[in-house]
Amino acid sequence: MGATELSDAQIVDRCRSGDEAAWAALVERFSRYVHAIATAHRLPDEDAEDVFQDVFARTYEHLDRLRDDDAIRPWIGQLTRRLCIDRLRAARASEPLDDAGEHGAADERLDQIEQAVAVRDALARLSADCQEILDRFFARDESYRAIGEALAIPAGTIASRISRCLGRLREELEGRSDGA
Numbered sequence: 001m002g003a004t005e006l007s008d009a010q011i012v013d014r015c016r017s018g019d020e021a022a023w024a025a026l027v028e029r030f031s032r033y034v035h036a037i038a039t040a041h042r043l044p045d046e047d048a049e050d051v052f053q054d055v056f057a058r059t060y061e062h063l064d065r066l067r068d069d070d071a072i073r074p075w076i077g078q079l080t081r082r083l084c085i086d087r088l089r090a091a092r093a094s095e096p097l098d099d100a101g102e103h104g105a106a107d108e109r110l111d112q113i114e115q116a117v118a119v120r121d122a123l124a125r126l127s128a129d130c131q132e133i134l135d136r137f138f139a140r141d142e143s144y145r146a147i148g149e150a151l152a153i154p155a156g157t158i159a160s161r162i163s164r165c166l167g168r169l170r171e172e173l174e175g176r177s178d179g180a
Contacts, residue, residue: 006022006025007070008029008069008070008072008073009068009069009070009072010069011025011026011029011072012026012063012066012069012072013069015060015063016063016064023060026059026072027056030072030073030076031052032117033073033076033077033080033113033117034051034052034055034056034076034080035048035052036113036117037077037080037081037084037110037113038051038052038080038084040106040109040110040113041081041084041085041087041088041106043084043087043088047087047091050087051080051083051084051087054083055076055079055080055083058079058083059076059079073117077110077114081106081110118173119169119173122169122172122173123169123172125172126165126168126169126172127168129161129165130161130164130165130168130169132151133147133151133158133161133162133165134162134165134166134169136150136151137158137162144156144158144159
C-alpha cells in the first residue's frame with residue numbers, strides 16, 4: 001500500500017515508528033493546507049515560509065503528543081494558525097492588532113479552505129470518470145456539448161452523469177462528517 005493510499009492515522013502511526021517515506025507523505029499531504037492557512041493570514045512570503053518550516057519541525061518534534069491520530073489535520077491547522085498569529089504580532093509589535101476584525105475574516109477564509117480541502121479529498125476518492133466529468137463541468141466551466149465531445153459521450157447523458165457523480169461526492173462528504 002502506497003503512502004498516498006494510507007489514512008491520516010496510518011501515516012501518523014508510521015511516522016512515529018520512524019518511517020521516512022511516511023514522513024515525506026505527511027508533509028506532502030498537508031503542505032498545501034499549511035500554505036493556504038498562511039496565505040489566509042496574509043503573511044509575507046518569507047514569513048509564510050518560516051511558518052511552514054516551523055509547523056513541520058514542531059509536528060515532527062511533538063507528534064507523540066497527538067492524542068488521536070485521525071486528528072492530525074485539525075492539529076496541524078491549529079498549530080499553523082497559532083504560528084501565523086504569533087508572526088503577525090511579532091511583526092506589528094509597535095502597532096495595536098485588531099484581533100476581532102482580522103480574526104473573524106481569517107476564520108471565514110480558513111473555513112472555506114477546510115471545506116475546499118474536504119471536497120478535494122472526497123473528489124479524489126471518486127472514480128476517474130466522475131473526477132473528470134465534475135472537473136470539466138465545475139472547475140473548467142465546460143458546456144454539456146464540450147464535455148460530451150471531449151469524452152465521446154452523448155450530450156444528453158452528461159447531466160445524468162454529473163448528477164450521479166455529485167450524489168457519490170455527497171456520500172463521500174457525508175461519510176467523512178459522520179465519521180469525524
